[in-house]
Amino acid sequence: MRSVVKYCLVIWRDIKGRCRFAKTFNRRFGLNNTLRYPNGKLTILILSTFTLTIQRRPVFNKYTAAKIILVVLFIGVYGLVYSQVGAPVDSLKADSLHHKEKKATPAPINLNKQYDFGDLTRNIFHPRRRADTVHKGSGITIVPNIAANPTIGAQAGIKAVAGRRLGNDPNTLLSIAATSASITTKGIIYFYVNHNIFTPGNKWNLQGNIVISKSVTPDDGFGIGDGKAEGSAADQVLADPTHKTYAIHSLYFNFREKIYKEVSKGLFLGAGASIESRGRIQQSDTVNNATPLSVYDNRYGFPKDHYTAAGFLFNVEYITRDNPNRPYKGIYFDAGVRINQTWIGSTKNAVQFTTDFRKYISLSDINPETVLALWNWGSYLASGVIPYLELPGTSRDGSFRSGRGYTSQYFKGTEFNDTEAELRFPLLSNKFISGVVFGNLQTANDEQGTRLFQVFQPGYGAGLRVLFNKVTRTNLALDYAFGRFGSKGFFLNLNEAF
Numbered sequence: 001m002r003s004v005v006k007y008c009l010v011i012w013r014d015i016k017g018r019c020r021f022a023k024t025f026n027r028r029f030g031l032n033n034t035l036r037y038p039n040g041k042l043t044i045l046i047l048s049t050f051t052l053t054i055q056r057r058p059v060f061n062k063y064t065a066a067k068i069i070l071v072v073l074f075i076g077v078y079g080l081v082y083s084q085v086g087a088p089v090d091s092l093k094a095d096s097l098h099h100k101e102k103k104a105t106p107a108p109i110n111l112n113k114q115y116d117f118g119d120l121t122r123n124i125f126h127p128r129r130r131a132d133t134v135h136k137g138s139g140i141t142i143v144p145n146i147a148a149n150p151t152i153g154a155q156a157g158i159k160a161v162a163g164r165r166l167g168n169d170p171n172t173l174l175s176i177a178a179t180s181a182s183i184t185t186k187g188i189i190y191f192y193v194n195h196n197i198f199t200p201g202n203k204w205n206l207q208g209n210i211v212i213s214k215s216v217t218p219d220d221g222f223g224i225g226d227g228k229a230e231g232s233a234a235d236q237v238l239a240d241p242t243h244k245t246y247a248i249h250s251l252y253f254n255f256r257e258k259i260y261k262e263v264s265k266g267l268f269l270g271a272g273a274s275i276e277s278r279g280r281i282q283q284s285d286t287v288n289n290a291t292p293l294s295v296y297d298n299r300y301g302f303p304k305d306h307y308t309a310a311g312f313l314f315n316v317e318y319i320t321r322d323n324p325n326r327p328y329k330g331i332y333f334d335a336g337v338r339i340n341q342t343w344i345g346s347t348k349n350a351v352q353f354t355t356d357f358r359k360y361i362s363l364s365d366i367n368p369e370t371v372l373a374l375w376n377w378g379s380y381l382a383s384g385v386i387p388y389l390e391l392p393g394t395s396r397d398g399s400f401r402s403g404r405g406y407t408s409q410y411f412k413g414t415e416f417n418d419t420e421a422e423l424r425f426p427l428l429s430n431k432f433i434s435g436v437v438f439g440n441l442q443t444a445n446d447e448q449g450t451r452l453f454q455v456f457q458p459g460y461g462a463g464l465r466v467l468f469n470k471v472t473r474t475n476l477a478l479d480y481a482f483g484r485f486g487s488k489g490f491f492l493n494l495n496e497a498f
Contacts, residue, residue, distance in 0.1 A: 109368065115430035116470040117141075141469045143476075143494070145182045150489035151218060151395070151408040157182025157190075161494055163325065163472030167200025174198070174472065176324055178494075187249075189214040196324060205268055205317070208257035217389060218407045219246040219283075221292045223446030225411055225485060226455045231448060238295040239448055243485050245407075246291045248389065249282040260317055268317040274338065275345070276390055277308045296388040300348070307347045307387040311340035325495045326473035327360040328368045340384065350384030356397070358498055369431060371424045375498040377402055378417035380452075392416040394442060401497040403442055405459030405483030413444030415452040420498065424465070434465040436479070438497075459483040468494070 122129055145157035159180040165172050177195040184190070194209035221227060221240025229241050258272030281293075281304065289295050297304055314337050321330030334356045340346040357376045364370040379392030393412025394403035402418045403410070422438035439460040445452045461481030468474045479491040 111470050113430065114467065114470040115428075115432040116467040117143075117476075118469065120432075141472070141474050141494075143468065145180050146492065150406070150487070152188050152190075153185035155182050155184040155188075155190075159494065161469075161472070161474055163469070163474065166198065169201045171202070172198055172200050173202055173205075173319065174323055174325075176472070186216050187214070188216050202262050202266075204262070205260035205270070206257070207260070207270075208272070209254065211252065211254040213252045215250055215252045217248040217250070217409065219248055219292055220244075220407070220410050222296065222388075222391075223411070223413055223448070224442070224444040224450060224455045225457055226450055227446065228448055234289050234295045234299075235448065237289060238292045238299075239446060240292055246284060246293070248293060249280070250278045250389075251280045253277045256313075258313055258315060260315070266319050268319070270313075270315045270317060270336075272313040272315075273311070274313055275308065275310045276387075277306075277310075278387075278389060279306045281305045281307075293388050300385045302347060302385075302387055307389075308345050309340055309348075309350075309387055309390050310344050310346040311338045311350070312344075313338055321358070321360055323473050326369075326475060327358075327373070327496075328362045328371055329360050331360075332356070332358040340386075347387065348385045350386050351382040352379055352386070352392075353382055354379045354392075367426055369424065369426045369434060373422045373424060373496070373498065375402075375420040375422075376417070379415075381414035386414070393444065394418075397498075399498070401493065403440055403459055403483075404438065404461055404479055404491050404497065405440070405481035405489070406442075406457075406487045407489075410483075410487065411442050411444050411457060413446055413452070416442070416444045417452060418442045422497070424496075427464075431470070432467050434467070434475070435462070436465065436477075437462045438479070438481075457484055459487075463491075465496075 140160065140162045142158070142160045145155065145159035157180060159178065159182075161176070161178045163174050163176045165174055175195075175197040177193075177197070179193045181191045182189075190211075190213040192209060192211040192213075195206065197206045198204070199206075220243055222238045223240075225243065227236070227239025227241035229236055231239075254274070254276050256272065256274040258270045260268035260270030262268050283291050283293055289298060294304070296302070316335055318331065318333040321327040321332050334354075336354050338350075338352045338354065340348065340350040340352075342349055355376070355378050359374040361372045361374075362368045362370065363372060377397045379396070381392075389409070391409070391412040391414065393409040393416050394406045395401065395408040396412070396416070397418070400408065402420065418440060420438065420440040422436055424434060424436045426434045428434075439458065441456045441458055443453050443456045444450075459481055461479055463477060463479030466476040466478075468476055474495060477491070477493045477496060479497075480489070481491060482488045
């Protein structure tokens with residue numbers, strides 16, 4: 001005759017770090033429970049409401065005793081492991097407030113409750129295969145690079161995104177890399193490789209990219225869209241008050257690499273170099289000064305068909321955000337100076353300052369994906385001159401994602417600033433689909449007297465997110481945005497805009 005004994009058991013980890021847990025649950029048990037056996041009773045403290053149903057023979061022997069001892073040991077081991085999960089304690093604050101009761105840290109995010117594109121493909125092609133709840137899955141996402149926005153038109157190609165933490169230090173930030181090759185309906189051929197790598201313990205941070213493309217750049221004039229039909233004929237062409245769009249064809253190459261050294265927790269100092277070069281520049285200017293590009297090149301002495309901007313980079317960076325792809329909390333800040341020099345190949349000398357500040361606020365402990373994200377990016381020319389197509393402007397941030405609602409460089413000036421806010425929230429309990437609403441304000445100077453922060457141009461929209469890789473928080477972003485002067489468009493990319 002076999003009898004059933006129900007006792008409380010929590011999850012534990014084996015020597016390989018894998019989770020082991022009961023398959024039978026009973027939530028009626030409290031925190032303190034007594035296990036009664038013929039030979040006496042054993043009182044234990046459990047950390048979970050899970051129970052496991054086992055069968056034993058009525059004869060109490062040394063094997064039964066061994067099982068009881070193992071259960072208690074497993075509970076103790078899991079209590080030790082579980083107590084190490086969560087945010088580190090501020091020891092100074094804890095010592096000064098030791099008389100107060102400690103608050104419980106939020107439970108770690110359970111990826112097994114999330115559903116991503118990998119789970120979808122498994123359910124379609126292998127419907128009987130059970131989900132892998134032990135391994136973390138691959139940090140590499142390979143997808144067709146199907147994108148669309150007003151700047152490039154419709155795009156088709158292939159893209160790979162990878163994410164991984166290097167080393168065994170759990171505090172090491174996630175390293176990411178991506179590569180893509182694509183062609184668009186507007187005749188753009190584009191290839192790039194970029195990376196953002198943190199060595200174990202965050203001792204070093206390496207950021208860089210290589211871009212090679214045959215590009216078509218829309219040009220809507222110099223300034224913030226507030227151009228006036230005044231001044232000389234050249235001034236009016238440069239300001240483009242009628243918002244006429246000109247197409248500029250060119251071959252483009254960009255190499256950039258920055259190396260940061262951590263000098264304090266989350267604080268990095270870095271230096272590097274950047275080269276942007278364009279050749280075979282072609283535009284629809286059949287007479288001199290007929291396009292904004294022609295006016296600018298003539299005014300500042302740039303060649304008509306080529307240029308190079310080559311300079312040194314010096315930056316300071318501060319990071320507390322928890323993920324670069326889809327942060328739930330924390331800060332990212334980067335400020336730097338770029339010094340273009342003719343002796344290293346730059347067409348003109350110039351000095352620029354840049355700032356990039358991002359703040360992420362999680363609005364829910366239950367759904368940490370509910371986030372208010374804030375972003376301010378700016379670039380300011382201190383001296384010298386910059387090639388026309390390298391002027392700071394819409395979508396000229398490092399990831400080319402700012403100013404949704406407008407084409408790239410729709411607004412531009414020697415001084416430019418963009419401020420954005422976005423509310424992100426899950427739409428499904430398994431986090432497979434989420435939603436966003438966003439808005440942005442852009443401002444720039446011009447050569448007709450408009451100063452930075454004097455005129456602002458808004459953009460706004462909404463979108464959906466599809467979770468592609470829950471390990472790296474990689475998602476597919478589909479946004480529709482509106483701007484002024486009839487500007488609007490569909491924006492499709494991987495990962496958040498910021």
